[in-house]
């Protein structure tokens with residue numbers, strides 16, 4: 001991966017793309033004569049219909065408040081449908097829109113294709129731990145291909161919400177805590193979904209969500225209040241949304257939360273000032289579900305009509321599921337509360353996207369039962385899923401227990417070990433358990449032979465039923481090695497799945513304690529969607545493999561890593577704290593005026609009952625081989641203006657087998673007009689080295705790398721001294737100093 005290229009993604013938000021000529025992924029400005037001519041003949045009701053998005057309730061992803069969507073389509077009251085798929089069913093609905101409405105404007109079909117459609121990849125937090133941007137892009141290409149073949153046009157992804165909040169269940173849907181990595185992933189997913197040409201029937205329209213800062217709910221409770229400074233918002237939260245838009249995303253979903261007292265759904269600063277005026281976004285903005293109605297509960301709107309008026313006037317183009325536009329917008333236009341221009345602008349944006357998708361040329365281009373059959377769950381897709389799944393796993397601890405030996409009996413313990421359902425995680429698209437070839441248990445059995453595996457359920461993830469403990473202990477006694485699969489029920493992560501504890505739930509850790517006391521080599525495999533407090537597990541287990549919810553091929557992928565067929569290479573994209581009391585804990589923290597440096601000091605920034613440091617830092621992950629880093633070599637120790645320097649290390653594979661290392665560069669600006677993080681990720685490169693092989697990895701540093709929102713909120717670098725670390729994670733690495741003049 002080229003560093004210069006990477007650095008562009010971290011570019012300042014105030015260096016927004018020219019607003020004069022926003023481009024589609026095809027490089028053309030969005031404008032279609034067909035749309036202009038339609039707008040001239042559409043009635044107000046027909047225009048409003050295009051601004052309405054209703055669920056088919058084929059899948060349920062939120063509260064249902066309306067029935068009879070087919071009749072709504074027929075009467076031109078609904079121009080867009082979500083939660084319905086298959087080439088057949090979408091064709092039936094499309095026929096109603098095309099043949100039975102006056103203007104025959106095709107429907108747009110949306111769905112939550114979040115980490116795969118039929119072939120399910122690991123949950124997104126897991127995928128982000130691969131740090132493999134090409135693989136991330138490829139996962140979106142495959143998801144788009146499968147979903148588009150099932151009649152879909154539009155995915156509600158990428159989810160670009162930065163989060164440092166492990167209590168929040170939706171941290172599993174994003175790319176973790178870091179804006180730099182998050183931006184690369186957001187852009188790659190957008191490119192993967194949309195391809196080079198949106199009208200290609202193998203691609204999907206991307207939707208950047210949840211705009212904005214949904215990942216920072218107070219106390220980690222889903223949908224809760226968000227409040228942060230504009231500076232923090234712009235520096236740490238907005239970059240991934242912006243990166244996806246720069247990559248060509250043509251739709252954005254407003255978030256449920258309020259920001260600075262104004263719900264995102266009616267937040268002009270977000271929709272107009274930043275999104276459209278600064279970033280030049282020319283696609284359309286959709287609400288998140290009943291986000292409009294919810295403004296009544298927020299205490300921001302008097303009633304649903306008022307809420308709709310506030311939303312449309314703030315820049316919302318499409319109303320998902322609240323029916324506020326459907327019920328009240330006509331009257332509001334007639335009374336002058338909403339201008340005709342506002343409605344026309346919204347409809348133009350929506351129809352432009354329909355035109356870009358090629359729907360006016362052929363409304364049925366995405367409904368092909370043949371393609372659906374041919375492109376779904378192919379061997380190639382499943383092979384890729386297995387690879388990505390293994391790449392997403394992070395080896396957190398290994399005292400030599402892994403890779404597992406293939407001789408001798410293995411006790412496999414835990415309900416999750418044999419759960420196909422949990423492999424899929426939350427937001428599993430159209431993924432089905434019947435397409436999972438093996439659970440973790442099944443894959444281990446296949447690997448070493450059924451007679452060599454003793455399975456005991458032990459306990460499940462949530463209950464406090466200990467009746468299976470004796471059986472699990474007996475199994476462990478009979479075995480040479482133990483694999484315990486523990487974690488969270490997959491419904492305990494995702495939307496509306498916040499927790500006040502981040503410990504492994506139920507009595508799983510208690511059982512681990514009992515098993516560990518037997519003195520056998522114990523490997524813990526974790527299935528979960530958030531950073532957990534593993535302080536006790538990390539003491540008890542000989543090895544810990546974070547497998548997340550690894551997807552359709554996750555059973556095989558876990559076995560691939562456990563037995564060493566694949567050398568683990570995942571690195572944490574989010575910090576694992578020691579305990580919940582440390583939250584929020586993230587690698588780009590600042591120093592404070594009293595940093596903790598003296599072990600016994602009282603008046604320094606510390607806890608009395610816990611170290612400040614995480615259990616597992618951002619960027620961390622082990623391998624079955626080991627890598628050695630040379631000191632950092634700078635091409636010069638200072639630079640000015642438009643020039644730059646390189647920082648390089650030589651990395652050597654010191655171990656016995658080939659391995660992939662993610663070489664990471666972090667920077668600190670020592671003195672700024674506003675305080676700066678002690679370390680901030682500014683570059684990385686994944687390299688694969690044979691045993692004994694050495695490679696020099698070089699990062700380019702220029703003013704853009706050092707830029708931030710200065711005190712006056714302009715984006716740029718400030719002269720002065722800097723440190724650069726290059727190493728295997730955010731807490732170690734070799735350091736060098738340089739200056740920028």
Ligand code: NOJ
Pocket residue numbers: 061062112156209288289495
């Ligand atoms: C609500 C969720 O917040 C959002 O992510 C999803 O895309 C919509 N529901 C539609 O299902």
